[in-house]
Amino acid sequence: MDPELVTRAQRGDEDAFGQLATAMFARLHRVAENILGDRDLAEDAAQQGVVQMWRNLPKLRDPERFESWSYRIVVNACYAEAKKAKRWRSGLSDRPEDDPGATAEFTGVVYRDQLERGFRRLPVEQRAVLVLYHYVGLTLAEIASTLKIPSGTAHSRLYKGRHALRASLQADDRDALPDASANEVVR
Amino acid sequence: MNTERELDRIIEAWMEDRTGGPRPDALADALDEAYRAPQRRGLARWFPFGLAGDGSLTDREHGRRQGMLVGLSGTLAVVAIVMVGAWVALLGGDVFRDTGPVPGSGDVLVVGPGGDHATISAALAAAEDGDTIRILPGRYAEDLVITKSVLLEGDGPAEQVVLEAITDTRIDPETGEETEFLRGPELRDTNAVVRGLTVDGLGLANGSYLDAGIVITGGSPTLESVRIPRDDGNSSYDASVLLRSGSDATIRDSSFGGAIVAVGGSPSIIDTDVDAIYIGCPLAAGTDAVYVCAPGERALVQDNRLHGIRIDTGASPVIERNSIEGPSVDWAMPIPNSGILIWGGASGSGMAPMIVNNSLSGQDVGIEVFGDADRSLIEANDLSGNQTGVLIDGGDPTLNSNSISESVTGLVLEGSARPVLNGNAIESNVLGMSIARFAEPEMVGNVFCENVTNIKAPGREPPDLSDNEVCTDGSAS
Numbered sequence: 086m087d088p089e090l091v092t093r094a095q096r097g098d099e100d101a102f103g104q105l106a107t108a109m110f111a112r113l114h115r116v117a118e119n120i121l122g123d124r125d126l127a128e129d130a131a132q133q134g135v136v137q138m139w140r141n142l143p144k145l146r147d148p149e150r151f152e153s154w155s156y157r158i159v160v161n162a163c164y165a166e167a168k169k170a171k172r173w174r175s176g177l178s179d180r181p182e183d184d185p186g187a188t189a190e191f192t193g194v195v196y197r198d199q200l201e202r203g204f205r206r207l208p209v210e211q212r213a214v215l216v217l218y219h220y221v222g223l224t225l226a227e228i229a230s231t232l233k234i235p236s237g238t239a240h241s242r243l244y245k246g247r248h249a250l251r252a253s254l255q256a257d258d259r260d261a262l263p264d265a266s267a268n269e270v271v272r
Numbered sequence: 273m274n275t276e277r278e279l280d281r282i283i284e285a286w287m288e289d290r291t292g293g294p295r296p297d298a299l300a301d302a303l304d305e306a307y308r309a310p311q312r313r314g315l316a317r318w319f320p321f322g323l324a325g326d327g328s329l330t331d332r333e334h335g336r337r338q339g340m341l342v343g344l345s346g347t348l349a350v351v352a353i354v355m356v357g358a359w360v361a362l363l364g365g366d367v368f369r370d371t372g373p374v375p376g377s378g379d380v381l382v383v384g385p386g387g388d389h390a391t392i393s394a395a396l397a398a399a400e401d402g403d404t405i406r407i408l409p410g411r412y413a414e415d416l417v418i419t420k421s422v423l424l425e426g427d428g429p430a431e432q433v434v435l436e437a438i439t440d441t442r443i444d445p446e447t448g449e450e451t452e453f454l455r456g457p458e459l460r461d462t463n464a465v466v467r468g469l470t471v472d473g474l475g476l477a478n479g480s481y482l483d484a485g486i487v488i489t490g491g492s493p494t495l496e497s498v499r500i501p502r503d504d505g506n507s508s509y510d511a512s513v514l515l516r517s518g519s520d521a522t523i524r525d526s527s528f529g530g531a532i533v534a535v536g537g538s539p540s541i542i543d544t545d546v547d548a549i550y551i552g553c554p555l556a557a558g559t560d561a562v563y564v565c566a567p568g569e570r571a572l573v574q575d576n577r578l579h580g581i582r583i584d585t586g587a588s589p590v591i592e593r594n595s596i597e598g599p600s601v602d603w604a605m606p607i608p609n610s611g612i613l614i615w616g617g618a619s620g621s622g623m624a625p626m627i628v629n630n631s632l633s634g635q636d637v638g639i640e641v642f643g644d645a646d647r648s649l650i651e652a653n654d655l656s657g658n659q660t661g662v663l664i665d666g667g668d669p670t671l672n673s674n675s676i677s678e679s680v681t682g683l684v685l686e687g688s689a690r691p692v693l694n695g696n697a698i699e700s701n702v703l704g705m706s707i708a709r710f711a712e713p714e715m716v717g718n719v720f721c722e723n724v725t726n727i728k729a730p731g732r733e734p735p736d737l738s739d740n741e742v743c744t745d746g747s748a749s
Contacts, residue, residue, distance in 0.1 A: 097449070099303075099307055102303075102306075103303060106299060106302070106303060107299065110294060110298070110299040110302070111293055111294055114291075114293060114294040114298065115291040115293060118290075118291040118292070118293075119287050119290065119291055122290075124291075124292055127291075127294075128294060128295065128298050131294060131298065131302070132298060132301060132302035132305065133302075135299070135302035135303065135305075135306055136302060136305050136306040138306075139303075139306035139307070140306070146605055196282055196286065197286055197289070197290070200282070200283065200286050201290070215283070216287065219280065219283045219284045219287055220284065220287040220288070230607060233605075233607060233608050233609065233636075234608070235608065235659065235660060235680075235681065235684070236686075237680075237681065237706070247279065247283075250279070250283060251279055254279070254282070
């Protein structure tokens with residue numbers, strides 16, 4: 086992201102901010118949609134993110150960090166949406182826990198359903214770390230910095246989330262996997 | 273699905289496929305809503321970051337030498353600083369300069385019902401240096417710019433002598449735009465004393481984010497027993513007191529709901545309740561990203577009760593005997609919130625921050641050293657009950673005789689931090705110390721006991737702990 090553009094936006098230049106928002110919005114929306122699992126909630130979160138970005142942009146110290154800062158704002162907006170809306174949970178209840186029609190020949194579909202179910206069971210904080218890691222492609226250190234959490238916490242959330250997703254994909258072997266849910270990984 | 277890599281591939285493909293993206297009008301709607309509200313112009317106005325543009329901060333060898341210097345005991349160093357400060361003051365002529373009559377030594381002018389004057393402005397116009405302006409209980413909404421060295425004193429309980437903030441305007445130096453903000457009295461190049469009153473009416477009522485209860489520009493004024501309550505409840509970025517460049521104000525025994533923002537000078541903030549304190553340096557002339565305090569400038573922050581202190585590039589305050597309790601102040605930065613944040617530090621003024629004998633608890637991070645050139649002395653502090661006691665990410669501070677306990681992680685050395693650790697007690701934490709791969713601490717006489725795990729050094733060999741005491745109830749790993 087062009088730091089000059091960010092600096093101009095910090096000074097109140099709406100055209101500059103419009104360019105920044107246009108460049109980021111679709112990606113931020115998809116991040117939110119992945120975290121929340123609901124397109125409407127994601128839109129609310131992404132839009133709130135844009136509003137917060139505009140209002141708080143003058144406080145951003147380092148224009149080079151605009152992109153990671155924007156992720157943090159949208160993730161925080163996702164937390165707020167997840168708290169105040171339970172709509173995504175109702176979607177979960179529509180889905181059968183075990184799909185009798187799923188067979189090995191439709192592995193991709195099975196994976197999707199299993200992942201969806203496993204993912205929706207995770208706390209939103211773990212979902213955020215998984216999305217930033219797997220979808221955005223941030224490293225754990227970058228995630229910790231972006232979300233302002235200790236790197237050990239980022240590591241722990243990723244580990245637990247991946248463990249849960251793996252378990253959902255290997256339902257038959259779930260009992261054989263080590264249970265990490267009670268452990269907080271610190272370093 | 274057998275391997276971690278396969279799991280990665282499945283998750284990534286699934287995430288890529290499961291989203292539909294935004295509606296075509298979603299962004300336009302968001303921008304419409306965004307532009308209805310003004311931008312929050314917070315501390316960036318006072319402390320825009322420019323670490324990358326400050327080449328002096330990367331001189332590591334110079335930093336190490338300075339680090340050795342500040343490795344003296346805190347007591348000796350404080351004494352030395354006080355002596356040097358006095359010497360500099362003598363050379364600067366402060367002691368011999370005629371500063372005019374002492375505020376409160378002249379005539380008394382009474383303001384209020386039945387008094388000599390109906391307004392403070394009228395009394396100020398009539399007063400001479402040294403006079404006392406005694407303000408009777410009541411609310412006074414006046415545009416006050418105090419340039420005379422008078423004593424402005426509430427005559428009654430401070431809660432009943434109220435100066436109401438007024439709307440002022442400023443020209444943004446960058447955009448040339450005029451911005452409205454709320455402020456109380458301004459003290460300009462004066463040695464006035466303001467005592468025993470309240471400044472009220474600050475907040476976000478007019479959509480401004482530059483409010484300042486009292487603005488101090490230059491001079492050596494004193495604020496004593498002054499109250500500035502916080503009435504918006506959510507903006508620690510509003511400054512209860514804004515000290516502009518070059519002020520050597522003294523603030524003591526006061527209570528502020530917002531922050532004290534000090535830019536340059538050598539202010540003293542003592543025995544005061546305040547939300548947060550920000551200490552920085554002014555922008556160097558002819559630059560847009562270099563912040564430099566004048567040689568010898570050093571703020572003193574002592575015996576206060578607050579939630580956080582942030583030390584920005586170039587500033588070298590003495591932070592001593594403060595009680596800094598959580599919740600942590602949100603520094604609006606993509607790093608963990610902390611009780612004391614040292615960002616850069618130690619340039620221009622030729623000195624390093626000193627953090628001595630403070631108590632920090634309930635913080636996300638007790639003390640956080642960030643940036644590449646810090647040579648701070650962090651000594652004899654009590655850090656207990658924080659998520660992380662001390663986090664050092666870069667720089668080479670010296671940590672002497674601190675107690676770091678009852679934290680999830682006592683001490684975290686990130687990045688290529690090169691601290692000197694002498695005689696610290698790191699006890700009763702879940703993890704005593706975490707050392708990143710490229711961190712290079714020098715460690716002598718530290719104690720690691722009663723931690724669930726004493727030390728973790730992922731991806732590297734554990735450091736040489738032969739000159740330290742490591743109890744066997746936690747394992748080095």
